[in-house]
Amino acid sequence: MIDPEQIRRRLTEVWTALGDEVMRACALTLLTVVDSDNKANSPVAIAQTLAELMPEHPSRSVIVRLEPEDCLDADVEAQCWMPFGQRRQICSEQIVIRCSANTLDQVPGVVLPLIVPDLPVVVWCASRDAFLSPAFPALAASAQRVLIDSFRIPEAFPAPGIADLSWTRLTRWRALLAQVFENKLCRHDFSTLTVYHERSRPPAALLFAGWLNSRLTLHHIDFQSNDLEPTGRLSGIELASDSARLAIHRLSDSSGEVRLELAGRDPVMNRVSLTPSTDLLLVGEELSIHASDLVYEQSREEALRIGKVDHERPMV
Amino acid sequence: MSLSDAGTEANPFLDPLRFDRPAPACVVVIFGANGDLTKRKLLPALYSLTRDRRLSPGFAVVGISRTALSDDAFRDKMREAVTQFSESGPPEAGIWDAFAQGLYYEAGNFDDPAMYTRLAGRLGDIAQARQTGGNVLYYLSTQPSFYAVAAGQLSAAGLTRASEGWRRLIVEKPFGRDLDSARRLNLDLQRFFPETGIYRIDHYLGKETVQNILAFRFGNGIFEPLWNRGYIQHVQITAAESIGVEGRGAYYEESGALRDMIQNHLLQVLATIAMEPPGRFDAAAVRDERSKVLRAIRPLTRDDVATEAVAGQYGPARLGGRDLPGYRQEPGVKPDSIANTYAAVTFSIDNWRWAGVPFYLRTGKRLPKRVTEIAIQFAPAPLPLFDHTGAQPNLLILRIQPEEGISLKFQSKSPGAGMHLRGVSMDFNYGSSFGAGLPSAYETLLLDAIEGDATLYTRQDMVEASWQAVEPILEVWSNARADFPNYASGTWGPEAADRMLAHRGHQWRRP
Numbered sequence: 001m002i003d004p005e006q007i008r009r010r011l012t013e014v015w016t017a018l019g020d021e022v023m024r025a026c027a028l029t030l031l032t033v034v035d036s037d038n039k040a041n042s043p044v045a046i047a048q049t050l051a052e053l054m055p056e057h058p059s060r061s062v063i064v065r066l067e068p069e070d071c072l073d074a075d076v077e078a079q080c081w082m083p084f085g086q087r088r089q090i091c092s093e094q095i096v097i098r099c100s101a102n103t104l105d106q107v108p109g110v111v112l113p114l115i116v117p118d119l120p121v122v123v124w125c126a127s128r129d130a131f132l133s134p135a136f137p138a139l140a141a142s143a144q145r146v147l148i149d150s151f152r153i154p155e156a157f158p159a160p161g162i163a164d165l166s167w168t169r170l171t172r173w174r175a176l177l178a179q180v181f182e183n184k185l186c187r188h189d190f191s192t193l194t195v196y197h198e199r200s201r202p203p204a205a206l207l208f209a210g211w212l213n214s215r216l217t218l219h220h221i222d223f224q225s226n227d228l229e230p231t232g233r234l235s236g237i238e239l240a241s242d243s244a245r246l247a248i249h250r251l252s253d254s255s256g257e258v259r260l261e262l263a264g265r266d267p268v269m270n271r272v273s274l275t276p277s278t279d280l281l282l283v284g285e286e287l288s289i290h291a292s293d294l295v296y297e298q299s300r301e302e303a304l305r306i307g308k309v310d311h312e313r314p315m316v
Numbered sequence: 317m318s319l320s321d322a323g324t325e326a327n328p329f330l331d332p333l334r335f336d337r338p339a340p341a342c343v344v345v346i347f348g349a350n351g352d353l354t355k356r357k358l359l360p361a362l363y364s365l366t367r368d369r370r371l372s373p374g375f376a377v378v379g380i381s382r383t384a385l386s387d388d389a390f391r392d393k394m395r396e397a398v399t400q401f402s403e404s405g406p407p408e409a410g411i412w413d414a415f416a417q418g419l420y421y422e423a424g425n426f427d428d429p430a431m432y433t434r435l436a437g438r439l440g441d442i443a444q445a446r447q448t449g450g451n452v453l454y455y456l457s458t459q460p461s462f463y464a465v466a467a468g469q470l471s472a473a474g475l476t477r478a479s480e481g482w483r484r485l486i487v488e489k490p491f492g493r494d495l496d497s498a499r500r501l502n503l504d505l506q507r508f509f510p511e512t513g514i515y516r517i518d519h520y521l522g523k524e525t526v527q528n529i530l531a532f533r534f535g536n537g538i539f540e541p542l543w544n545r546g547y548i549q550h551v552q553i554t555a556a557e558s559i560g561v562e563g564r565g566a567y568y569e570e571s572g573a574l575r576d577m578i579q580n581h582l583l584q585v586l587a588t589i590a591m592e593p594p595g596r597f598d599a600a601a602v603r604d605e606r607s608k609v610l611r612a613i614r615p616l617t618r619d620d621v622a623t624e625a626v627a628g629q630y631g632p633a634r635l636g637g638r639d640l641p642g643y644r645q646e647p648g649v650k651p652d653s654i655a656n657t658y659a660a661v662t663f664s665i666d667n668w669r670w671a672g673v674p675f676y677l678r679t680g681k682r683l684p685k686r687v688t689e690i691a692i693q694f695a696p697a698p699l700p701l702f703d704h705t706g707a708q709p710n711l712l713i714l715r716i717q718p719e720e721g722i723s724l725k726f727q728s729k730s731p732g733a734g735m736h737l738r739g740v741s742m743d744f745n746y747g748s749s750f751g752a753g754l755p756s757a758y759e760t761l762l763l764d765a766i767e768g769d770a771t772l773y774t775r776q777d778m779v780e781a782s783w784q785a786v787e788p789i790l791e792v793w794s795n796a797r798a799d800f801p802n803y804a805s806g807t808w809g810p811e812a813a814d815r816m817l818a819h820r821g822h823q824w825r826r827p
Contacts, residue, residue: 023745090745171334172369178329179338179372183447187327215328255410258373260447268447270373271414273366285334295331 002074002097004113010076011093018078022089025058028120028287031111031143033064033136035127036098041152041279046126049279054092055081057287060116061094064107064139066127072103074110105135112142120144120290124283128153147286149279150203151232157203158300163289166203166232167296168282172274173208173234176248176258186260188244191219196236196249198228203303208234210303211295221306233277250274339365339766341374342451342481343442345435347426347466348458349379349390353488355397358457361758363398363407366415368755370763374446376418378438382425390421403756418446426462432473439475450481453765456488463487464504471508486515486765489580490571491774494790495783502776515765516774520581521588522757522764525720525746527772529588529690530602532714532722540593542694544669549709550822551589552676552691553582556683560630560640560805561657565648574627574659574786574793577679583610583782584774585716586675589690590665599770603778610781614664621792623819628658628810630682631801640682640805654798657681660813661789676817678824682805687827688716708739711825720746720754 015024032050034043043065050061061079080091095114099107115121123143125131130139131153140146149165150157157164180186193212197205201223209221216239226235236249236256243263250256256274261267275281330337344362346354365371379390395416399406407415422438424431443450454470456463467485470476476483487505492498505514520526533539542548555577561568568576587606594601616624632642643649643657658680665675694710711725722744727737746754764772802810808824817823 023743025745174329174331175335175338175369176373178327178331178335179369181327181329182338182340182372183374183449185447185449252410254408255414266444268374268445270446271410271417272373273369273408273411273414289333291333293333295333 002072002110004110007074007076007095007110007114011095014076014078014093018080018091022078022080022091025090025092026060026116026119027057028059028122029062029115030057030059030287031062031064031121031123031139033123033125033127033130033139034066035129036065036067038127041126046279049283050094051079052280053284053287054079055090056284058090058092060092060114062111062114063094063096064104064111064130065096065098066104066130067098067100070100070102072097072099072106074098101129101133104130104133105138107135108138108142111139115142122147122287124148126152128155131156145286145289147283149232149282151230154203158207158304160297160300163286163293163296164203164207164300165279165282165286167207167293167299168285169204169233169277170208170211171285172277173237173248174211176256176272180246180258180260185262186244186246188241188246188262190216190239190241190244190246192222192238192240193218193220194222194224194238194240195234196224196226196238197234198230199225200230201225202230202232202234204232204234206303206307207296207299208237209306210301211299212239213306214295214298214302248272336370337767339371339375339763340451341372341446341448342453342766343376343378343439343446343448344453344455344762344766345378345380345439346455346457347380347462348456349421350381350383350393351457353457354379355394356401357756357758358455358762359394359397360402361756361762363402363412363415364404364756364759365763367404367408367411371766372448373414374418374448376420376442376446376448378435378442379419379421380424380426380431380435381421382423384423385421387420391416391419394419426458426466427469429469429472432469432475436473436475443481448481450478451483451766452478452481453484453486455486460488460490460492460501463501467505467508476508482513482768483509484513484515484765484768485509486517488517490575491516491580491779492783493570493575495780495787498779498783502779506776511776512770514776515770516776516779517761518580518584518774519757519761521584521772521774522759522761523716524754524757524760525714525716526585526588527760528720528722528746529585529714530597533589534593534597545671545673547694548673549693549695550674550676550820551586552693552825553585553589553678553689554691554825554827555582555679555688556685556808556827557679557681558683558686560682561643561646561649563647565643565646568643568657569649569653569655572627572656572659573679573681574656574661574789578659578661578677579782579786580774582677582679583613583785584778585690586610586663586677587778589692590670590675592669597771599773602771603775607775607777607781609665609667610778610785612665612667612670613781613785614666615784616661616788618788618792621789624662624816625789625792626658626660626810626812626816627656627793627798628660628680628803628813629653629655629798629800630657630680630803630805633682633805635806642801642805643681644801654800656793656798658683658803658809658813660809660816661786662816663785674820674822676822676824678809678813680803680809683808684806685827686718689827690714690716691825691827693822693825702735702737 078091121143124147148156238247245261591605660678663675692712713723724742728740730736730738
């Protein structure tokens with residue numbers, strides 16, 4: 001059993017015990033849903049990610065942990081860190097709610113009174129079971145944004161109304177193309193796109209094609225896979241026209257190369273950084289966004305058309 | 317969308333929600349590439365911008381200095397510099413490799429035309445190889461005496477004009493050492509670059525917390541109605557250093573605290589606090605308003621200087637078991653030096669918003685702590701309803717460094733029987749709300765210059781207006797007999813500075 005009032009009292013006790021020496025920080029309520037037995041995205045790994053997110057996005061963190069056995073209980077604790085060069089510790093609060101598939105439908109009623117007033121609420125769902133549960137829409141209803149990684153939860157692609165971390169993985173690639181196109185010499189009537197990806201085609205590949213097709217008039221789009229283990233990332237892209245070819249290829253985990261070939265000129269090659277897209281970076285980027293993402297919506301619709309995917313599932 | 321008319325088409329890939337507009341590809345040419353500023357600030361800032369993906373993949377740097385060095389040797393030196401001085405620690409291998417690919421070096425004297433001919437060849441090759449579009453930003457990190465020389469030589473070599481792309485020039489302070497020399501320097505530079513292409517850097521304006529003053533004032537509706545003589549009693553701007561001149565004795569002998577800090581940094585901060593709201597947030601509108609308020613500063617008469625300005629120089633002291641030398645015992649300093657290591661000035665602004673509101677500015681070396689802050693003291697409540705014995709004034713503190721943030725001090729009822737008030741503080745701490753490290757001032761300002769945004773750079777009229785404000789003080793002080801040293805290291809400056817406020821019934825805040 002969980003009594004939200006008791007959790008709130010416990011929060012007060014935690015802060016009283018910490019005293020005046022620490023500084024309390026909170027910019028949002030972050031509700032994270034995890035499976036306790038998920039090996040690929042374990043509660044320990046997610047807890048670590050949340051702890052690292054706190055300095056940049058201090059939150060009241062509510063972790064809903066889906067256990068295999070029947071349960072419904074909660075713990076409260078503070079997370080503290082010492083900012084570089086400062087003298088006072090900064091702390092934010094964390095509430096862990098353990099529940100099962102059977103008790104998940106009672107969680108929204110527990111969470112609602114725990115939401116910090118006047119601040120944004122974000123739900124990050126890393127549990128496929130929770131996402132597919134009929135109780136999930138009620139949990140998501142309290143949030144302005146719902147984050148899901150369609151690479152790990154394929155059923156979430158391309159559901160409207162969610163922020164997809166597969167899309168967030170593309171930010172660096174999109175920013176690179178934008179950088180290249182700032183140089184007007186590089187702007188050509190590119191009509192052919194090839195997207196290179198790992199063994200099975202990740203949602204990111206389709207979203208990237210959708211994004212480009214919503215920006216350029218492409219006549220031909222091709223997807224080519226390699227033998228690399230799937231990680232959800234792109235391996236490379238190539239744009240071509242009659243007189244130009246622009247390619248960006250990943251060379252390693254952290255770097256890539258931009259190659260531009262223009263008719264009658266020597267090719268131009270530049271090394272660029274392509275840092276791995278960790279959950280920390282992906283969720284951190286999404287937590288910085290406070291407006292609806294129209295570019296994503298356009299790209300998602302184009303991706304649907306290109307992939308002839310129709311897995312729309314109403315969300316909240 | 318067709319991109320055949322690529323010359324005028326907007327970049328279709330921009331997504332302001334996710335990433336800032338990429339800076340255009342360009343070459344930054346640094347004169348004085350072996351100097352301290354390059355190693356400590358410029359290269360670490362450019363590397364950080366690359367790491368944060370703010371620069372174009374084709375971005376390049378050409379370092380210029382007298383010492384003969386190969387490109388590879390320059391890259392090694394710069395890697396050492398970034399490792400030593402970057403706040404984020406040693407560079408990451410993949411990112412450094414991409415960055416270092418765009419570092420080049422050219423040896424030569426700044427007054428040698430042959431060096432500029434070689435530079436022209438280098439810039440042509442780089443533009444071709446890295447598609448920089450002919451954009452070049454010259455950074456004069458040299459002795460000020462070379463500013464006009466380098467600008468003239470660049471012009472003679474045809475490097476100040478471009479058939480494609482832009483050419484810009486960044487110059488470091490000091491912009492002259494008085495009004496006359498500032499005017500001459502401006503004329504010299506404007507012979508070779510248009511004013512719109514000259515970026516006078518004042519790194520204080522690039523500090524995140526100084527920019528936050530604009531956000532605080534003009535992004536909120538509740539403060540601006542109070543921001544005037546009707547509610548504000550006075551303003552204190554403090555920039556204190558706990559260290560001494562630390563090997564810069566020879567420089568301080570020539571400049572002093574008034575020239576080094578107040579004429580530029582602190583008057584720019586004053587302008588940010590006191591300016592009118594601009595009609596829009598662009599370089600021309602913001603700088604117009606800053607300039608207007610600097611020109612509205614009432615010039616001090618010779619008599620005013622005696623009561624409204626205080627010079628100081630620190631003496632020796634024993635602090636925490638350490639013997640600290642006085643200024644006159646520092647290397648490179650004359651034993652009878654009259655250079656000021658402390659300066660405090662009361663400025664008045666002659667406009668409707670600020671008439672009668674004193675702005676107290678102070679700066680000094682070897683003060684008790686390193687702190688830069690603005691304290692805005694509000695007028696007391698018009699009717700004292702409660703027992704106000706010991707009541708503290710309402711204060712709004714804008715902390716620029718360290719522990720950047722904003723505090724509002726107000727009165728609250730003490731718990732318990734009776735109506736006793738006590739001062740309490742409502743604090744906003746930049747670090748606790750945003751967590752992420754703040755970009756350095758040089759990162760902000762270099763990126764702005766590459767993007768052609770001069771909002772945070774100082775314009776000619778602003779430089780001249782600030783010199784006009786301090787010139788009467790310089791004149792009086794240069795001819796006066798100074799009874800130095802007049803404050804001990806580790807104290808808040810000379811007693812005369814306290815008297816400067818006391819005659820209006822005010823006192824310095826202890827930060």
